[in-house]
Amino acid sequence: MPESSSLTVGSLGESGLLARILPRLKGAPALLGPGDDAALIAAPDGKFVITVDTLVENQDFRLHWPSGFESSGFDVGWKSAAQNLSDINAMGAYASSAVISLTLPHETPVAWVEDLAEGFSAAVRDLGASYCALAGGDLGRGSELSITAAVTGTLATDRPVLRSGAKAGDVVAVNGVLGVAAAGLALLEETRSHREWSEAERVLVFGQRCPSPPLTAGPEAARSGASAMMDLSDGLLKDGLRMARASGVCLDFDSSALAEDARQLSDVAARLQKDPMDWVLGGGEDHGLLATFPPSAILPEGFRRVGVVKAIAGEGNHASVFVDGRAPGAYQGFDHFDG
Amino acid sequence: MPESSSLTVGSLGESGLLARILPRLKGAPALLGPGDDAALIAAPDGKFVITVDTLVENQDFRLHWPSGFESSGFDVGWKSAAQNLSDINAMGAYASSAVISLTLPHETPVAWVEDLAEGFSAAVRDLGASYCALAGGDLGRGSELSITAAVTGTLATDRPVLRSGAKAGDVVAVNGVLGVAAAGLALLEETRSHREWSEAERVLVFGQRCPSPPLTAGPEAARSGASAMMDLSDGLLKDGLRMARASGVCLDFDSSALAEDARQLSDVAARLQKDPMDWVLGGGEDHGLLATFPPSAILPEGFRRVGVVKAIAGEGNHASVFVDGRAPGAYQGFDHFDG
The missing domain is CATH 3.90.650.10 (PurM-like C-terminal domain)
Structure with missing residues (x-):
């Protein structure tokens, strides 16, 4: 974990952390975004596709590599978005929303989590998922860092490509x-x-x-x-x-x-x-x-x-x-x- | 972890494990269920609510309690479903789909994971989420057991209750x-x-x-x-x-x-x-x-x-x-x- 910041997830608390993350989750507008029990998303053709994927530290990504390279929160956020957006793409659909669940060790620097939110947003923006709302999620503690995203999408034609x-x-x-x-x-x-x-x-x-x-x-x-x-x-x-x-x-x-x-x-x-x-x-x-x-x-x-x-x-x-x-x-x- | 079975997640492999889990995920029919890059779900009124929640071992549930009680996979699956279905309920909506992402240590008994799938399904059925499709998910390895579910829902009226x-x-x-x-x-x-x-x-x-x-x-x-x-x-x-x-x-x-x-x-x-x-x-x-x-x-x-x-x-x-x-x-x- 980078040590650039002394402020950790454990010292900030859940609501303080949310207040740091939410402004960084920039996507398309949802009918109702983060802050309630659930978000509300449009499905103009009366149906939607949905997928979910989890990235776990030291399984699906590393922070510290044998080559000495350090992966940033940005990279992990980007990868989580890219992986899920790709599943929606593969159905012949445009992403309509993403919800994100983070499991964070106590000692995770807040700056690292902010970076992760920036990376997720950047992927949505830079990869061209311009209809994708970042609609909220869940924060919890764990001994192992992981990020799960569920992404929904709207089909481009009247049926998915299987x-x-x-x-x-x-x-x-x-x-x-x-x-x-x-x-x-x-x-x-x-x-x-x-x-x-x-x-x-x-x-x-x-x-x-x-x-x-x-x-x-x-x-x-x-x-x-x-x-x-x-x-x-x-x-x-x-x-x-x-x-x-x-x-x-x-x-x-x-x-x-x-x-x-x-x-x-x-x-x-x-x-x-x-x-x-x-x-x-x-x-x-x-x-x-x-x-x-x-x-x-x-x-x-x-x-x-x-x-x-x-x-x-x-x-x-x-x-x-x-x-x-x-x-x-x-x-x-x-x-x-x-x- | 109960030791009732010698068959573990690590020895069975991903596709073998999926073949054990999927038949146990019984819910309402989806337009397209598990097996492709994403599932396809109906949203008859042109919108849907979505929520996500993660349960992590020793944070949100325990397998071994100080009282000597052992929690089953069934309990953990039930709790994951109940928690997410409740968020949909609280918007004034009926659940329409759930996707589940499991992070499993290598040594997790397959029987325990089967039990978790049974518990998730039982909660959907017994709590009365009769429109909820169990639409697929993701399996991965980790050192810490966790379960994330994203659940979608259809509003009962023309707007959510906030x-x-x-x-x-x-x-x-x-x-x-x-x-x-x-x-x-x-x-x-x-x-x-x-x-x-x-x-x-x-x-x-x-x-x-x-x-x-x-x-x-x-x-x-x-x-x-x-x-x-x-x-x-x-x-x-x-x-x-x-x-x-x-x-x-x-x-x-x-x-x-x-x-x-x-x-x-x-x-x-x-x-x-x-x-x-x-x-x-x-x-x-x-x-x-x-x-x-x-x-x-x-x-x-x-x-x-x-x-x-x-x-x-x-x-x-x-x-x-x-x-x-x-x-x-x-x-x-x-x-x-x-x-």
Whole structure:
């Protein structure tokens, strides 16, 4: 925990802390914002999507990294917002509200929590979630720092884009970076000192600290007739397998379409003795979009073709993912309870 | 943590755990339930209320009590649901959906988590939240057990009942028990052994473990013209002061109207050398409703008059709460960051 401020959460108390946080939560206006038992949010088409995600210190983020880098409250707030906004994006929706629950150790500096609120707000603003109200939340004490956000959204079209709609013959496309957050994580965890990072390496670390989901791309894909869509949170292969299973198909990725992603990570991969394709295929936390489109569809801006949907081949076979028509072998995604 | 099962969260993995939890989350049907990036919920009147609350082990609940009592996953799930459903109730709304985020230590028994899901579902069902879909959530690892739920709701009338609407001359009323959860907490924490509890004492402990917010009373109060309303989560005086400040008035509680509440707690209070009125005025976690009604209103079923709203008396005075026209003195509520 940074020691820049002597004022801690424990010494300030709940209402004092709220008075520091609320002015920093700047978003779109709600019908009724923070301060009552619940907030009131518009749902103009008579329905809304909702998601929830938690970030826990030393599981989903670190404050102190082996490289000596210190993550700020801003980073953690940004990441919490980005992760949840991405889930709404992946349904083909615009975020309409966020509520935030913070669990804070007694000794957490108030300045750190203020920074977290600023980071959450900045992500909502800078990522373009311009309809998203920051509608309130909950504060509590714990021995472990964590932040949970629930975010709601309004669909761009009359129905959500699900994981289960991919059909044989559809184009597989992605929007956003692949492997950047994983490369950034490797730099944070496996380099001797953050002071030695090049400018290009700092950009990768920034992608891990403050991911940039392409927030207008989800609604745009919905309007362009995407047959299936999901957030890329756990890596292309693992998330692709989820889509394949939900749709009852196989996703075949084309490694040549991913070669440029790998090439951009090749310098840092060489330095850390990694295969950059591992990051591209297996790295999570980039929060881009994986989508499928009918063969006739024109891919909306920002989407690029990375493969094709195939039918499950014959008796005894399962929904699966391939790379260049073969089992992807060693490439694996992230399981919260593994290892 | 109970050791009834050798299967732990860490050994089962995320998808295996989800497969155990989801069938136990039984609620009303959602337009789209768990399994995609977000759930889809109906908001028939074009708006919805939303709230979020977190329960953290050893802050908001204990698994092992000084009295030797062991809280079950069922209790924790019930409490999480009850607390959030109560916030929706207090807006004059019916719950429409809940999403749940669990942070679980590696060694948490799977059976305990299953029990938690059962408890959450049971509260939704047994408390009468019959429109509430259990719409999904998030699973993650942490060193500290916690559960966050975000719950949405549909207003019973065309506007929510706020804390800020109390007017001088209005009747102050409550619905639900007062001090029961606090008395139960004292039994759990301050008695030598839970094996010595009488049947009446077990009922009080049950009120702490599994509070029963009066879930149809909030919408009913809204329809009956309640001028202000809020959930009683932190005690009558502390929550009353919040309402007084939001409304710019004073709330004057009539101790004679609370005497019966105190009398029902007098045996256990005597045994623990407490003043039962401390529990009635200061005890939190009962999750009843505090509401004000115009003097002409007929109180809806379950509400009872406990005081009157007064104007702030003269220059230099503030919004406040009184008991029998006097400052309540020692009675205090609960602050998450005090002590």
